[in-house]
Amino acid sequence: MLSSTARRQDGGMTDLVTHAQDTRVVVVGGGIAGLVAALECARLGLTVTLLEAGPHAGGSLDRVVLGDITVDAAADAYPATSKTIAALIDEVGLAGEVETARDDRLWLAAGPKGAAPAPAETVLGIPANPWAEDVRRHIEMRGAWRAYLDRLRPPLTVGRRRSLGELVESRMGERVRDRLVAPYVLAVHGVAPEFIDVDAAAPGLNPALTRTGSLSGAVAQTVRSAPPERRAPRGGLHRLIDGLVARLADYDVDVRTGARVITIGRDGRTWIVEAAGEETAPLSADLLVMACDEDAARSLLAPHVDLPPSAEPRPAPLDVVMLRLRGVTLPARGSLVIGGGEAPASVRPVSQTWRGLREQLPEGDEVLRVTLPYTDADDGAVVASARQAASDLLGVAVDADAVRAAARVTYSRAAPGTLLGHAEAADAVRERARSLPGLALVGGWLSGNSLERVASDAATEADRARHAVLWHGVDPA
Numbered sequence: 001m002l003s004s005t006a007r008r009q010d011g012g013m014t015d016l017v018t019h020a021q022d023t024r025v026v027v028v029g030g031g032i033a034g035l036v037a038a039l040e041c042a043r044l045g046l047t048v049t050l051l052e053a054g055p056h057a058g059g060s061l062d063r064v065v066l067g068d069i070t071v072d073a074a075a076d077a078y079p080a081t082s083k084t085i086a087a088l089i090d091e092v093g094l095a096g097e098v099e100t101a102r103d104d105r106l107w108l109a110a111g112p113k114g115a116a117p118a119p120a121e122t123v124l125g126i127p128a129n130p131w132a133e134d135v136r137r138h139i140e141m142r143g144a145w146r147a148y149l150d151r152l153r154p155p156l157t158v159g160r161r162r163s164l165g166e167l168v169e170s171r172m173g174e175r176v177r178d179r180l181v182a183p184y185v186l187a188v189h190g191v192a193p194e195f196i197d198v199d200a201a202a203p204g205l206n207p208a209l210t211r212t213g214s215l216s217g218a219v220a221q222t223v224r225s226a227p228p229e230r231r232a233p234r235g236g237l238h239r240l241i242d243g244l245v246a247r248l249a250d251y252d253v254d255v256r257t258g259a260r261v262i263t264i265g266r267d268g269r270t271w272i273v274e275a276a277g278e279e280t281a282p283l284s285a286d287l288l289v290m291a292c293d294e295d296a297a298r299s300l301l302a303p304h305v306d307l308p309p310s311a312e313p314r315p316a317p318l319d320v321v322m323l324r325l326r327g328v329t330l331p332a333r334g335s336l337v338i339g340g341g342e343a344p345a346s347v348r349p350v351s352q353t354w355r356g357l358r359e360q361l362p363e364g365d366e367v368l369r370v371t372l373p374y375t376d377a378d379d380g381a382v383v384a385s386a387r388q389a390a391s392d393l394l395g396v397a398v399d400a401d402a403v404r405a406a407a408r409v410t411y412s413r414a415a416p417g418t419l420l421g422h423a424e425a426a427d428a429v430r431e432r433a434r435s436l437p438g439l440a441l442v443g444g445w446l447s448g449n450s451l452e453r454v455a456s457d458a459a460t461e462a463d464r465a466r467h468a469v470l471w472h473g474v475d476p477a
């Protein structure tokens with residue numbers, strides 16, 4: 001028989017469960033941020049509906065079909081140092097199926113001598129030793145002499161420089177900037193190195209510069225032996241998305257695809273969310289989690305809150321072209337190769353990178369991922385440009401008749417978390433959003449653009465928001 005205290009506690013517990021179930025959550029956007037936020041809320045028993053505009057969940061963790069295989073189109077890996085993504089992989093039962101990218105060293109092709117491995121000893125592409133053979137290969141003798149001046153010049157006297165591009169160019173010259181530092185930042189983050197905050201991207205570098213008196217000396221002191229390995233479940237990172245959607249189903253989350261939210265209203269403390277093409281009535285929510293891209297979030301929330309601006313510049317959009325080839329002998333390495341210029345193309349022979357993909361392909365087939373700056377050209381023209389870029393960067397002819405299947409997808413990218421002013425601007429946006437009870441903003445445009453950042457930030461923010469909405473800021477304990 002229960003004691004009266006135990007009965008009271010049991011009654012209190014029932015109230016808590018009912019209170020949680022009565023709390024309605026609508027998540028707008030089914031990228032990794034939306035899926036994680038939905039999971040965080042569903043775990044505590046809240047009633048969650050997730051609305052995704054596209055035909056499937058995943059967002060930039062996207063997939064395309066090339067004949068009889070499905071391959072990752074955009075994000076395809078997480079670094080071995082990731083904690084949140086690794087925990088999610090574990091949660092969906094894929095931990096035993098994780099593989100490591102093969103022969104993953106970055107290659108650069110911004111100089112006149114063509115593609116070669118990126119120097120081994122660098123921080124953010126800045127070399128520790130300008131005379132090293134693998135550095136001179138890219139910047140040549142003239143660039144090495146100019147970079148060496150860094151050792152002879154006094155350390156900065158006008159305070160420390162926070163702009164990566166300005167720091168590198170002023171100390172080591174434009175060849176180091178253009179051929180070693182800019183390609184990665186431009187290709188992967190879509191912004192020039194001038195807009196990257198050195199203190200955010202490599203926190204120890206400026207202090208080491210003050211200590212050692214030179215940038216290359218600072219790099220030598222802070223360089224890590226090797227970047228973390230990149231990992232993914234065999235068969236593609238999109239399997240994580242399928243696993244998360246299945247996990248949400250376990251928690252009775254209503255995940256709707258093809259449901260683009262078009263208006264968001266407010267009635268007292270209740271949000272009213274309406275999606276295009278939905279036959280059901282608009283949804284009511286006590287907690288609204290905006291997990292879509294920046295433009296959609298700003299325009300949907302415009303009637304309710306005037307959000308402060310984000311840091312500039314916004315990254316340029318890009319085209320990803322996936323090519324399935326037959327009869328082309330590729331170099332046997334999985335490296336990303338990045339070209340030169342201020343809008344560099346890049347190519348990764350993903351069938352060489354991932355054994356799981358290799359095993360799905362018949363002998364003689366290969367898959368390339370080519371990224372190009374976005375143009376409004378038609379798909380045929382963009383695929384032709386991708387073939388040309390792949391031929392140039394890999395040094396192997398990729399002719400039209402070798403292409404068995406191709407897919408082009410355009411992505412807008414969120415800013416990297418290391419963009420100058422990003423953290424302050426994102427904090428200001430969040431602070432303003434908190435003036436509206438029952439609202440949470442998540443996603444790459446606030447957390448910075450990488451799966452680990454997005455997922456861990458979404459979990460933290462969803463936890464804060466669900467706590468606020470369940471207890472109205474009062475701790476139940």
Ligand SMILES: Cc1cc2nc3c(=O)[nH]c(=O)nc-3n(C[C@H](O)[C@H](O)[C@H](O)COP(=O)(O)OP(=O)(O)OC[C@H]3O[C@@H](n4cnc5c(N)ncnc54)[C@H](O)[C@@H]3O)c2cc1C
Nearest residue numbers: 029031032033053059060074075076261292443444450451
């Ligand atoms: C080409 C590319 C390659 C990348 N590679 C990597 C990588 O290898 N590793 C890594 O860590 N990171 C990588 N990233 C970054 C990473 O993919 C993103 O940071 C992350 O996926 C962003 O997740 P998100 O949920 O914030 O946004 P998104 O993935 O953009 O999701 C937003 C979702 O909201 C939906 N949506 C928009 N408007 C509405 C609306 N009105 N109603 C309903 N739904 C809406 C969209 O359809 C979309 O599904 C890459 C990004 C790109 C573009």
